[in-house]
Amino acid sequence: xKVTVIGSGYVGLxxxxxxxxVGNDVLCLDIDPxxxxxxxxxxxxxxxxxxxxxxxxxxxxxxxxxxxxxxRAVEFGTLQLIAVGTPPDEDGSAxxxxxxxxxxxxxxYMTDYKVVVDKSTVPVGTATKVxxxxxxxxxxxxxxxxxxxxxxxxxxxxxxxxxxxxxxDRIVIGSDDPNAIHIMRTLYAPFQRKHDRLLIMDSRSAxxxxxxxxxxxxxxxxFMNELALLSEKLGTDIELVRQGIGSxxxxxxxxxxxxxxxxxxxxxxxxxxxxxxxxxxGGELKxxxxxxxxxxxxxxxxxxxxxxxxxxxxxxxxxxxxxxAFKPDTDDMREAPSRVIIAALLRLGAKVVxxxxxxxxxxRRVFSHHDxxxxxxxHPMVALDDSDALIIATEWKEFRSPDFDAIKARLRxxxxxDGRNIFDLHDDGLKGIEYFGIGRASR
Ligand code: UGA
Numbered sequence: 265x266k267v268t269v270i271g272s273g274y275v276g277l278x279x280x281x282x283x284x285x286v287g288n289d290v291l292c293l294d295i296d297p298x299x300x301x302x303x304x305x306x307x308x309x310x311x312x313x314x315x316x317x318x319x320x321x322x323x324x325x326x327x328x329x330x331x332x333x334x335x336r337a338v339e340f341g342t343l344q345l346i347a348v349g350t351p352p353d354e355d356g357s358a359x360x361x362x363x364x365x366x367x368x369x370x371x372x373y374m375t376d377y378k379v380v381v382d383k384s385t386v387p388v389g390t391a392t393k394v395x396x397x398x399x400x401x402x403x404x405x406x407x408x409x410x411x412x413x414x415x416x417x418x419x420x421x422x423x424x425x426x427x428x429x430x431x432x433d434r435i436v437i438g439s440d441d442p443n444a445i446h447i448m449r450t451l452y453a454p455f456q457r458k459h460d461r462l463l464i465m466d467s468r469s470a471x472x473x474x475x476x477x478x479x480x481x482x483x484x485x486x487f488m489n490e491l492a493l494l495s496e497k498l499g500t501d502i503e504l505v506r507q508g509i510g511s512x513x514x515x516x517x518x519x520x521x522x523x524x525x526x527x528x529x530x531x532x533x534x535x536x537x538x539x540x541x542x543x544x545x546g547g548e549l550k551x552x553x554x555x556x557x558x559x560x561x562x563x564x565x566x567x568x569x570x571x572x573x574x575x576x577x578x579x580x581x582x583x584x585x586x587x588x589a590f591k592p593d594t595d596d597m598r599e600a601p602s603r604v605i606i607a608a609l610l611r612l613g614a615k616v617v618x619x620x621x622x623x624x625x626x627x628r629r630v631f632s633h634h635d636x637x638x639x640x641x642x643h644p645m646v647a648l649d650d651s652d653a654l655i656i657a658t659e660w661k662e663f664r665s666p667d668f669d670a671i672k673a674r675l676r677x678x679x680x681x682d683g684r685n686i687f688d689l690h691d692d693g694l695k696g697i698e699y700f701g702i703g704r705a706s707r
Contacts, residue, residue: 268341276347293337338373356536371401391467412444417474423593438470492522492703502703524683527590579613587658588620653679668693
């Protein structure tokens with residue numbers, strides 16, 4: 265099939281590359297000429313394991329192409345996948361200007377039947393708006409061309425996006441048009457594996473499904489984080505409690521890990537947007553409001569522990585910080601807990617030496633005005649030299665089994681604040697180290 269992907273960001277690139285990989289002809293559009301030039305030259309502007317190989321392979325095979333030419337892109341695909349950003353407006357609701365701009369261009373340049381697919385995370389009712397915008401453009405041109413708008417939200421996780429796309433749990437299709445549903449079924453046939461993964465529903469329910477999924481996941485995390493704080497007061501170990509409840513099939517193991525707060529480009533933004541959606545129809549999501557508040561508090565928990573240990577004035581102290589990205593296997597620092605932790609430590613007078621396997625360049629950009637107090641190490645162990653304590657903010661695999669003797673030798677005080685509970689409390693390596701985790705006894 266001929267597929268146009270509008271927006272070559274995270275979702276657009278992964279979608280375009282994976283659809284090309286199963287044999288479709290894909291043209292990815294972006295308004296940023298520098299981004300397209302880089303992609304055409306075989307480069308890639310985001311960090312996602314496996315994505316560069318799959319792009320290179322499909323570009324070489326001629327199935328994946330890039331363009332900044334809007335007219336060419338609209339004319340190309342029978343399927344027009346909209347995968348542009350929906351950043352938060354000033355009031356937290358999703359800003360639809362890019363989605364509706366893409367719809368306008370489709371209406372302006374289309375010459376034959378199109379299935380227009382909303383892949384971006386968009387509020388309930390957006391498919392109807394997209395349809396109206398395309399219809400208005402066609403009317404302006406006095407063109408009578410058929411099209412259908414389908415909601416097809418994306419559930420990719422950063423870091424495992426290729427795997428998620430190639431082996432989806434479910435594919436949500438919001439449409440009541442049998443022809444469009446048939447085309448979507450054909451598009452996704454290679455990803456169906458043994459079971460039918462397609463869930464067909466009305467477009468509004470499909471749109472809400474996406475927000476409901478992220479809101480539910482964030483709720484689990486905030487709930488566990490609150491239980492972790494309670495655990496500290498009660499002298500219980502949240503990790504044992506987590507295992508104790510996760511084994512109940514109705515609860516399950518996933519997304520029960522307490523930590524120093526969730527971040528990323530999706531959960532915080534989508535929760536805000538869903539709260540706005542609810543408010544707009546006179547609804548109130550009390551649980552979700554609390555989820556957000558609990559997460560804001562959680563991002564400060566490690567700094568509270570540092571202050572409890574070292575006092576409120578951190579002048580003259582240096583902290584090694586492992587993990588800048590909002591989670592492992594990404595260089596993304598959007599809404600990352602590390603940002604809140606670093607900002608607070610610097611405010612309290614401390615110096616920070618940070619290490620991350622992928623996000624140091626991004627951190628330099630984010631903290632460009634903090635030269636002096638904040639520096640970066642090229643190796644996790646080097647960050648420890650002349651530091652008073654180690655703070656772990658992201659659970660990268662390479663942090664899980666460190667040389668504890670080297671940590672003890674390098675740190676001025678062998679103190680670890682583990683924001684992701686990556687160490688086993690009973691690990692012999694921790695002997696001689698003051699250890700503070702989340703929701704468990706310190707030792
Ligand atoms: C999230 C969803 O998981 C995807 O299904 C969804 O498609 C995506 O948002 C989106 O809306 O586009 P992502 O933002 O990549 O994906 O990250 P997650 O893996 O969900 O992690 C989110 C945050 O929760 C991270 O900061 C992570 O450290 C934190 N987390 C996760 C916990 O603190 N505890 C857990 O048990 C799990």
